[in-house]
Amino acid sequence: MAVEATRGFPAEGELLWTPDRQRVAEANLTRFADWLARERGLRFGGYEDLWHWSVTDLEAFWGALWDYFDVRSVTPYSAVLGSRDMPGAQWFPGARLNYAEHVLRHERTGADALLYCSEGAAPAGMAWEDLAGQVRVLATRLRALGVRPGDRVCGYLPNVPQAAVAMLATTAIGAVWASASPDFGSRGVIDRFGQLRPKVLFCVDGYRYGGKYFDRREEARSLAEALPGLEHVIHLPAQGETGPAVDGGLRWEDVLDRAPVPAEDFVFEHVPFDHPLWVLFSSGTTGLPKAIVHGHGGILLEQLKLQTFHMDLRGGDRPLFFTTTGWMMWNFLISSLLVGACPVLYDGNPAHPGPDVLWRIAQDTRATFFGASPAYVDLMAKAGIVPGERYDLSALRTVMPAGSPVSPQCTAWFYGNVKPDLWIATGSGGTDCCTGFVGGVPTLPVYAGEMQARSLGVAAYAYDENGRRVVDEVGELVITEPLPSMPVTFWGPDGDGDGDERYRRTYFEDFPGVWRHGDFFKVNARGGCFVLGRSDATLNRQGVRIGTAEIYRVVEALDQVTGALVVSLDLPDENFFMPLFVALDEGVTLDAGLERTIRDRLRREYSPRHVPDRIIQVPAVPTTPTGKKLEVPARRILLGTPVEQAADRSAVADPRALDALARYARTQRDYPLATAAV
CATH class of the missing domain: 3.30.300.30 (ANL, C-terminal domain)
Known part of the structure; x- marks a missing residue:
């Protein structure tokens, strides 16, 4: 239930919403707690007790998640945590699995895998049989083109279904994926992809944004010429029937013009738990962008945990979050397929033809989950837009503000202008681990300007300058226990994957053995969290x-x-x-x-x-x-x-x-x- 909608300026910590009994009973988190009681004999007095167990008995917690989510490995693991040293923690040694295989476990006939729309177009659906079928055909073609486990495949693509197909096909065969949005200039993309020496490049020849078409053929040619070791370019035309932007390039349609590959005939590449899955890049604001390598198993477990417990997603839900392929939120959005959700992809300007276009898409797709940045909320507020009065948002259950610190006014704006019975699951994490460190808990109240709690398994604390934990004081955000999705390494400057020393210097130099994230952080006495900007600023x-x-x-x-x-x-x-x-x-x-x-x-x-x-x-x-x-x-x-x-x-x-x-x-x-x- 919601308290009276606040349209003014609420005080920090003001109670805005409390979940009713039905929502608590139906929450995935409640079901997990019941499972722990039934299967493990573990009972907890509340979320804070559950969180404390999750960060103090790591083997029991992460082992329970493995069983709860029925993670499939072709070989058994010998231990949950072979070594807990940071950096270098060794998770589930012996296991061999595949991220894309766990996505395609949800393949079923007669249901959409994802929804998508572009500027000025009505939403459309991509059926599971089409998504999974294209993934298998493309993965088979990549193998025929000589792509082997560990090879890199890059995408210079907008947020369209083909980008999801390319990523899943790449990871299905054990190759390593990286992507950038076509609004990036060629220099910025070369700085990123050039570190990886990709074997295959997917690229688009242009994109539409804000009602205008931007030609990217020259950028595509520059990429193809500048990337060392590139063997194949696969061209996705942005409009009409055009030839490849790069001489000798292959057309997407021609690559996929092959006989279907039945599910029973396709063999996923089963790789070790920490085998590279994809590379995400830091913002590149101080020198060459850091190429952050994530592993199959770590991302699989983290995303299952995050999306199930801290976003409360389940099969059939429709999450909408504006993003591009150059932001970790794209990987996060596509990963909702792991829980059987149906992500909504939007390719275009979030303020064209009007600033409320995302709310129209939320209505038309019956979105159940909506992600927004505080800057977007500020745009709505200044324009006087009240989405709850303009659109049918009856399907919407959850909103997640993310991307920058969230004010009390921002939290309260949703209750006064969208709908009073919303769960505001404010989150904060990072590209570094491709997850949330703090975020939503569907069984807890929502307070103005406050993130509800630290995420399960994340031993996040505020440290003072002497490395002591502090409560109700601003300190450094640190993580004192390893997470499965902490980077495997940074890709080395010579494209050889040898970036361990740079990785260590980035996170572990100030507090040896403890991850220093680089944000100011505060935890209050009830466990509410505040991320207050970069500590290195x-x-x-x-x-x-x-x-x-x-x-x-x-x-x-x-x-x-x-x-x-x-x-x-x-x-x-x-x-x-x-x-x-x-x-x-x-x-x-x-x-x-x-x-x-x-x-x-x-x-x-x-x-x-x-x-x-x-x-x-x-x-x-x-x-x-x-x-x-x-x-x-x-x-x-x-x-x-x-x-x-x-x-x-x-x-x-x-x-x-x-x-x-x-x-x-x-x-x-x-x-x-x-x-x-x-």
């Missing part, structure tokens, strides 16, 4: 650490502000300078009145320490295409690092934002200096 005022999210909540709530970015610059003689950069609505200029409003609100809603030293207007703030603020590259630019060394332009939504910071830095000899408009 620290704001430290008079010895008090401040999460950047607190400043963004206030500043970006102002109608005139379209974006904000704040950094703290360490200066000589133990001084510092904290500028705030703001992007404003077209035609709006930063004046004394608006500056005063920003300063007064920060002082009133948080503290004088939250007030910046200077406020500077810029045409845009630097973010990734998915909306993540680039605080660390911004700080480096302001301290004099050339833009080309501080950030990868192809990984930035609007490169003008980087140039504005560089111009500001060039005009200043010393900080602090006068406010300027850039």
